[in-house]
Amino acid sequence: MAKRAYNFNAGPAALPLEVLEQAQAEFVDYKGIGMSIMEISHRSKEYEQINDETQELLKELLGVPAGYKTLFLQGGASTQFSMIPLNLLTPGRTAGYVATGSWANKAIKEAKLIGEVAIAASTEADGYRRMPKPSEIHVDDNWAYLHITSNETIGGVQFHEYPDTGKVPLIADMSSDILCRPIDVSKFSLIYAGAQKNLGPSGVTVVLAREELLAESPKNVPTMLRYDTHAKANSLYNTPPAYSVYMVNLVLKWIKAKGGVAAIEQYNREKTDLIYQAIDNSGGFYKGLVDRDSRSIMNITFAIEDEALEKQFLKEAQEAGFIGLKGHREVGHMRASTYNAVPRESCAALAEFMADFQRRNG
Structure with missing residues (x-):
């Protein structure tokens, strides 16, 4: 496969x-x-x-x-x-x-x-x-x-x-x-x-x-x-x-x-934390679009202030196999939807890609 x-x-x-x-x-x-x-x-x-x-x-x-x-x-x-x-x-x-x-x-x-x-x-x-x-x-x-x-x-x-x-x-x-x-x-x-x-x-x-x-x-x-x-x-x-x-x-x-809904919640929080940490530890390179106490564990929205860099991020992400990261037209920027079936490996790969992109462009 x-x-x-x-x-x-x-x-x-x-x-x-x-x-x-x-x-x-x-x-x-x-x-x-x-x-x-x-x-x-x-x-x-x-x-x-x-x-x-x-x-x-x-x-x-x-x-x-x-x-x-x-x-x-x-x-x-x-x-x-x-x-x-x-x-x-x-x-x-x-x-x-x-x-x-x-x-x-x-x-x-x-x-x-x-x-x-x-x-x-x-x-x-x-x-x-x-x-x-x-x-x-x-x-x-x-x-x-x-x-x-x-x-x-x-x-x-x-x-x-x-x-x-x-x-x-x-x-x-x-x-x-x-x-x-x-x-x-x-x-x-x-x-x-x-x-x-x-x-x-x-x-x-x-x-x-x-x-x-x-x-x-x-x-x-x-x-x-x-x-x-x-x-x-x-x-x-x-x-x-x-x-x-x-x-x-x-x-x-x-x-x-998988152990029921409680086990799924723990798994969701572990995998989405990887992406939120990439945002929070970026020194402002990535910016979350919602207040921290209202953050979703299903849809993570974030931005790069430089519009040209944001377009470059989305282009490179797609080339690297990341699908669906472009934000909704009403909000723009980026969004990663991390529903139950999205594996931890995908979230880890995205967090790694984000860190690498920042190293090369920050």
């Missing part, structure tokens, strides 16, 4: 090599049935077993208490930006949103098309360089829910402490940091995540929610955008993204084999 690239893409992102190899081995003939998962009926016992097992694996790894339901939906997290207020923001109610960057703002924009939105906190004045402290987040007891984005993929900021919302349902977009560390699921009424960063390939979106929240959607919401449609049908109302769910199943088994 040829040498694999150092994949720091923000999504679709790196998948574990062991998972890819298992999927490759089972691609044509899944467990001796003479067909690929891509060919079988979603009503077959083989797929229903995958569907049920994947739900239970996710609950096990996250330590989900009783009373929650897992859904596998389509349309990406972006469809959830609309689906959440359509189902939960009833007339006469207000939804609270925390504005922390690009993805939070996209969710706010969609919610405003559907109902009343209040901004519970915003870090816009700080250039979205940090996450707000829980004490800065105002929650009204009459709100329909409070929405947060736990990790801003583009900006590289991450919540390290979640707000206490009391009786107000807390909803979180965890697309880019789900399963990167243990969380107390009981704090949340609904968690959603596009799969293509930490869970698997694109094509499936995971929704984990309290059962009472999914039980009855407003009657005027279209069928496919109703949570109760999918909850009552166990995510099998229409043809699901079967192969993507199968891949999520393999990724969850890989996380379990």
